[in-house]
Amino acid sequence: MEWSKLKNVILLMLVCVNVILLLLVGSQENRDHRYREETLEAVQQVLEKGGITFGLDEVPEDLSLPLVTVTRDRDNEAAVAAALLGEVTLQGESEVRPRYTGPGGTAEFSMNGSFTIFLQPGVRTLKSGQDYEAASRECLQTMGITGTLEDLEMSGSDAVVTYCQSWEDSPLFSCPVIFYWQGEDLVRVEGQRLDGTVSESSNTKLLSTTTILVQFLAGINEGGYVCSRIDDMTAGYLTSSSTTRQVQLTPVWRFLTDTGTYYVDGVTGAFTPLE
Structure with a gap:
């Protein structure tokens, strides 16, 4: 052939x-x-x-x-606080629960990732035409955290907006970030955050x-x-x-x-x- x-x-x-x-x-x-x-x-x-x-x-x-196992990185806690409070300084030498103060208020962070940030009235306010969800999302991004909206509760002129932090586009259900608004003023942010490397x-x-x-x-x-x-x-x-x-x-x-x-x-x- x-x-x-x-x-x-x-x-x-x-x-x-x-x-x-x-x-x-x-x-x-x-x-x-x-x-x-x-x-x-x-x-x-x-x-x-x-x-x-x-x-x-x-x-x-x-x-x-x-x-996944993540090694937690705490080096940017001061940057997270400064994003909302302005330039901050460390109060004391505690590594377990460092406390930062700035012109806009105070912030505390714990070893397990929990944090609380108290803001002076007028430091973070609603912009013209902005709703609570958009304002909270803007603050979340300023803090360097990605997440999705979980809940928004209104009580009169006050609001509580809850976001869930994401990791590689997947929600971290045990890492909420909660924004407390009194009228047009953001007065407190608290929650659980995770930052680090795999x-x-x-x-x-x-x-x-x-x-x-x-x-x-x-x-x-x-x-x-x-x-x-x-x-x-x-x-x-x-x-x-x-x-x-x-x-x-x-x-x-x-x-x-x-x-x-x-x-x-x-x-x-x-x-x-x-x-």
Whole structure:
């Protein structure tokens, strides 16, 4: 057989092999998708039998966040305080709970990341046409923190605006930043912050969404909690309550329900109600 004809035959055989492989992969993907849909439907039926309605339009994809350990960096605490208070000076030599003062007020920081900043009236005020959410977000960015709006509560002319800090675009549920407004004046900012570098990261195998939902239902029943509807499921992190420089970020699902907020650990499946 001439080489040109033989080459065409070989190319044709390779094309046929590739087509067969693609068909096999596509068939496997279809089976996997169908299995996932059937499993999720079964889980939703189990939830409904347990008296819980799944209020989301779609069930979220499986969690895909790494297990991360962060080495905390406290060097920029003065810069965070100065962002709201102007040039600050350190009062005392305490590394456990340093206190800074400036023309705009005072700020205190703790080893576990918690902080409180008190502002003099008139230092930070609403600008013309600015609402509390936009003004708080502007202050958050000035402090060098990224986050998402969690809540806004009004009481007369006062407001409390809560943001949730983000880590690599994922929410740190245990790191809120809360802004307290009296009229047009920002008078206090407090919360929990995490700043540092990743010292360890592992792509630990996480539980599937279906398993997480089963763990949620088991946690509700075993804890004697009352819940009739799941309004939201959000993937993010909870931080370890550590006073050391190293902080572990654990992937979790946060469940917002008609009666409260709950977390399910993406690694162990542990169920935790928001205290």
